[in-house]
Amino acid sequence: MGTHVIPRTFQEDCASHHNFSTFDRYILRRSHPRRMICDIIGLIWSIYFLWLSNWPAAVVSVILASGLGLYFTRNIDVDRISQTTLGRLGLLHKHPFNLALNFIGIFPLIYGIWRHSTELILIGFSIIILGHFFGWAEVNKNLKLKSRTETCHQKAAHPTSDVSGGLESGGAK
Numbered sequence: 001m002g003t004h005v006i007p008r009t010f011q012e013d014c015a016s017h018h019n020f021s022t023f024d025r026y027i028l029r030r031s032h033p034r035r036m037i038c039d040i041i042g043l044i045w046s047i048y049f050l051w052l053s054n055w056p057a058a059v060v061s062v063i064l065a066s067g068l069g070l071y072f073t074r075n076i077d078v079d080r081i082s083q084t085t086l087g088r089l090g091l092l093h094k095h096p097f098n099l100a101l102n103f104i105g106i107f108p109l110i111y112g113i114w115r116h117s118t119e120l121i122l123i124g125f126s127i128i129i130l131g132h133f134f135g136w137a138e139v140n141k142n143l144k145l146k147s148r149t150e151t152c153h154q155k156a157a158h159p160t161s162d163v164s165g166g167l168e169s170g171g172a173k
Contacts, residue, residue: 101131
């Protein structure tokens with residue numbers, strides 16, 4: 001008796017490779033360019049409304065932009081996004097300390113914008129940016145980026161025999 005293999009669709013095959021948690025899927029959707037554009041537009045408008053001390057409009061702009069971003073990324077393939085540079089960077093930056101500092105930094109940032117306090121705005125941004133140090137140590141390894149030194153060593157170990165592309169022999173290859 002042989003085993004019968006049920007053919008699977010491409011999407012089922014891809015889904016079986018990664019079992020992303022709900023939070024991972026959320027992060028991957030936020031890494032999609034459409035979602036990032038919506039978030040940036042919402043951020044711009046919320047900063048404007050906060051500067052005018054219009055809390056309700058600031059909250060509505062964030063919720064509306066986030067809702068549009070969710071709508072535009074509702075059917076994306078998270079497996080494909082996870083293989084892109086933005087997707088990988090998103091997953092690398094979900095380090096708990098990074099998320100905690102982002103959350104903490106939002107409070108002085110928002111309050112600073114509302115009160116027009118340059119110092120609080122700078123403190124908030126600094127805390128948020130400091131959080132991004134966590135996860136960067138893994139970027140080169142996970143993105144399979146090569147350092148300049150590694151690239152130079154590879155070129156020295158495997159020199160090409162015909163650097164000019166065949167132009168000396170009178171023809172192009």
